[in-house]
Amino acid sequence: MRLEQAISAYIEQKRAGGAAFAKGAQILRSFSRHVRNMDLQDISERQITNFLNGPQTSTVTWRSKHLLLKHFFLYWRARGEVAGLPLPPSRAPVPQVFTPYIYSRSEVRQLLQATRVSQRDKACKFDAGTFRAFLLFLYGTGALTGEARRLKRCDLDLRRRRVTIRGSQFGRFRVLPIGTDLYGILRTYINSRQRRGTSSEHFFSDVDGHALNETTLAKSFQRLRRIAQVVRRDGYPYAPRLHDFRHTFAVHRLSSWFKRKADINRMIPALSAYMGLVGLGSTERYLTMTSERFRTQLDKLSPKRSKKHWRDDAALMQFIEGL
Secondary structure (H helix, E strand, C coil): CEEEHHHHHHHHHHHHHHCCCHHHHHHHHHHHHHHHHCCCHCHHHHHHHHHHHCCCHHHHHHHHHHHHHHHHHHHHCCCCCCCCCCCCCCCCCCCCCCCCCCCCCHHHHHHHHHHHHCCCCCCCCCCCCHHHHHHHHHHHHHHCHHHHHCHHHHHEECCCEEEECCCHHHHHHEEEEHHHHHHHHHHHHHHHHHCCCCCCCCCEEEEEEEEEHHHHHHHHHHHHHHHHCCCCCHHHHHHHHHHHHHHHHHHHHHHHHHHCCHHHHHHHHHHHHHCCCCCCCHHHHHHHHHCCCHHHHHHHCCCCCCCCCHHHHHHHHHHHHCC
């Protein structure tokens, strides 16, 4: 059996079982281009090793591709098309460390300014205004990228300055207050949509009126980073991501609150709820990412649970809405 035929049949079988298998199909087709359309039984361990050891391949990616190819060859071995598994031994897993990238305020400005250049090609699926508003929404709310992509026009209540953030599971949602700056940005974006005659139900939509595609968005952000020259210089191998705007939101809020001498014991539970985090531990980790001059004093603060709901604290709500 030829490799291309085997890959097509394998993809069809996976999708018949209900799996989208988009990424897996992409990797297998890339493998086919690498070794060319040869007989399945003639593929050697060296060829697979060369494919896995591609340029700028992290251990996590290497192991993911290795596992995919292992399942692929196991499938065809069970059907008598190959005698063995021509794969190299798997690499040892790398301990995962929480090392998000925290954008500086100047880097955020660089990225926003570069959207005009990055999106000026006619082939781009969404324009610079949409990209800029999307980034500012992430930075201004700490929302997950998927939450922002799923945002509908009906989720925004500018009259009451509220936005409903909907999770991906179990119908969960949270309602967030919108600060003055973000309100102005979203109002400007809505006005520009109205001038263009955009009628999509999706708040952030592409030129066809669809919700922003995850893959297209990731590739567009990679291009934007290159143009803005925002690179990682802290020694970690992972490039800055869209998701890091969420972490940046948290760290910048904590730093801002400390400068304004806010009560961190009260603010961290509010920040947890605002970001949709479960428990305070997920938020406390951001204390270690704030500016060095704040860490000693921040580490002495330990948020305490209170029977009173944070949303019922009028002073606290006024403070958050003023961010």
